[in-house]
Amino acid sequence: MGLNLVVLVKQVPDTQNITGDAMKEDGTVNRAALPAIFNPDDLYALEAALRLKDRFPGTRVQVITMGPPAAAAILKECLYRGADFTALVSDRGFAGADTLATSYALKCAIETTGPWDLVFCGRQAIDGDTAQVGPQTAEKLGCNQITSVSRIEAVDIPQRTITARRSVEGGWERVRTGLPVLLTFTAEGEAPRPPSAKKTMAYKAVSPQADPRGNSAMALWDISAIKADPEQCGLSGSPTKVKNITSVVLTAGEIRYIDPGEGGITGLVHELIADHTLG
């Protein structure tokens, strides 16, 4: 007996390789100047889903991303690693989505995949960085959620329960809950597998199809395909209003050498407390 798994992945600008052109004059991110990559936590979420597929025959892994046409590149990477089906959720009506509108669209897309047992997300995307989309999507689906998961310890299909290890400050805790459930993963889990050469050859030419037939492994879903309410998508569904964006450029000023002994460190801490940097 297999499981129906859905993985949410996001294509993000590589914020770890920032160059001088990374910000525009108005303070917004210059996405064209940064290479687009697979959000790191999402690779761990995908790996966790693929491991359940390896363990339970008959398990199906479906992957969803909401983004522009270029985001199809990360869906291909999922197929190369072993996903069964992927869907690019893309429509001009999704533009300007905040986390509320994003999680609404993702909830509609998850429901479009059919009955599901587990949803896998990254804990956090390295661009938006809010860690809100997973929990908000679980809330909208009305299912259980376990956040900051590093590994799945057990899944009992007949009892419909899952036991997972989640990271907490200073350690970890073991949590058990019932299916269906949404899990958000950190990058502390099992190392993501590399793409398979055979699958790369098989899916090299795949592209998003509005009406996938036969063995097409990548669908293109717009607002009507996921039966979403246009008013709850994109800008109209986003209560967050950005009032002002400031580009803060930190520059090194005066350099001071602190004695690495106890006296030097204590003096520095007192200084930082006195000028309210600490405390």
Ligand SMILES: Cc1cc2nc3c(=O)[nH]c(=O)nc-3n(C[C@H](O)[C@H](O)[C@H](O)COP(=O)(O)OP(=O)(O)OC[C@H]3O[C@@H](n4cnc5c(N)ncnc54)[C@H](O)[C@@H]3O)c2cc1C
């Ligand atoms: C007012 C406003 C306007 C915005 N306008 C735009 C815009 O025009 N264009 C734009 O690109 N961004 C826009 N954003 C940013 C957008 O809200 C976030 O990129 C998005 O909601 C995801 O939030 P996050 O990056 O914090 O994800 P997190 O909550 O940190 O992500 C957690 C996990 O959720 C899943 N996830 C997150 N986003 C997606 C996705 N799109 N598809 C699949 N899975 C996902 C992944 O598994 C990810 O690891 C806007 C934000 C605001 C507040």
